[in-house]
Amino acid sequence: MIDAISFSSGTFRYLDQRFLPLKELHIETRDYKEAIEAIKTLAVRGAPLIGASAAYTVVLGLNAYQGEKADFPAYFERLIAEVNASRPTAVNLFFATKKMQAVYDANFEADSLETLFAKMTDEAQKIYSDEVDNCDRIARHGVEQLKRDLAGVLKTRKLNVLTHCNTGTLACCGIGTALGVIRLAWQEGLIERVISSESRPLLQGLRLTAWELEHDGIPFVSISDSSSAILMQRGMIDFAVVGADRITANGDTANKIGTYAHAISANHHCIPFYIAAPVSTIDITLSEGSQIPIEERNADELRTIFGTQVATPTTPVVNYAFDVTPGTLIRGIITEKKAVVGDYVKGLAELFEN
Known part of the structure; x- marks a missing residue:
């Protein structure tokens, strides 16, 4: 790495x-x-x-x-x-x-x-x-959860996974959180292909996740962020796993903008949607996602792409860096201690008891 x-x-x-x-x-x-x-x-x-x-x-x-x-x-x-x-x-x-x-x-x-x-x-x-150690443990717990939740599919074929933004070596201090789960699942023969969404406006999925997957020799395809719904509709995605920037006590999760839209589509199509993150990402002082401060970044990040103007300098822009996915749309939150599924208020609190 x-x-x-x-x-x-x-x-x-x-x-x-x-x-x-x-x-x-x-x-x-x-x-x-x-x-x-x-x-x-x-x-x-x-x-x-x-x-x-x-x-x-x-x-x-x-x-x-x-x-x-x-x-x-x-x-x-x-x-x-x-x-x-x-x-x-x-x-x-x-x-x-x-x-x-x-x-x-x-x-x-x-x-x-x-x-x-x-x-x-x-x-x-x-x-x-x-x-570094947390990433290894997150990957192991994630793969174990996949084997439980998708056992029926795995009896007949390998899995196609959607991920968003970048959660690998470039975002962590080890093999990654969500991408660490994917890497280990690939090594164990569970993954057919990774679908990496581009993650506008800064294209971390297209630039960084694709780069890491290509470096590792893991089959993948990059898509526009808005393409995930049609892929789910056509049965081309079996589960999704993404990272997190902050998780509240009830499981609401702030992550790179676009995550919430993927989660809504996954929920509509009955596709498991997972969060993979270390316990340090959980903020149990906040009871719900509406309390998370959401960074709004410079408008030129959206009006330009790598310095090339794609809209007029006067185009009004809203450029939130993150959105919040409700815990009700999340199948499981995978941490280095365990995968928490179900009652997030109780399950996430338990992570801090030891």
Whole structure:
């Protein structure tokens, strides 16, 4: 697998995903503000990857500090606030910064800044490695759920799967969440073909998921986002699995814009629709999806494609980056701990009990 991000000797290295698949551009930086900009501009993207990147960005900010210990608390508060402001919807970002905050809170009084920074760097590395392990476990639980839910189909043939946006190595710190499930299912001989929707306006499905699938030699076809309904109508999709940027206590799920439309079509055609995401994506402080802040991005992302104007600069645009799929449309939420099916309020809460 290609490492979408890495951190070594005080340097954050990331693959700028805005230029894929036509150009592989790896950037190295020691500047935390540059790392924040990479998250804001989607050079680094994908909920789990954003979380790990946020932790590394905090480390870059620590390394940049030149003042006295007495002045550090105010600096650290500003640093965390800047990182938190980079992307409002992906809860993994806040999960990571809270972990970094917890290390600071537990050790600031007793430790020198050098020792404190070393502990926080170790925590950032742990956040990354935990996400790698989470992907492996999510994939295993996902495949087990598919074998249960689609046993009848699997007796006669392999499965065709729809996925949306990008949830693989480029979005995570391992084999991926939804794409990790697909990869393992393919390795076990369960998958015939992947249907990857383009994911307008930034085309993460067409540019990134297709690139990963081609790299792995997994049969796939790319489609426009609006094509999934007719494919379902014609029996060309057996199940769908996508990722998530935030999941509320009742199972409502924010994901890349277009997910909700796929889920509505899947529900109409009685096709299982799954979410694959780490527990860090679940925000049980929110009871339902209407409470999730939805990022609205620059209108030019829709009016232009890779710098080419496709609408007049004065064309009015609504450019939501995410939509919310109600938990009632979701067959199961697959996490690294287990696949939760049915009562999401109870099932998701149980994930936090241990």
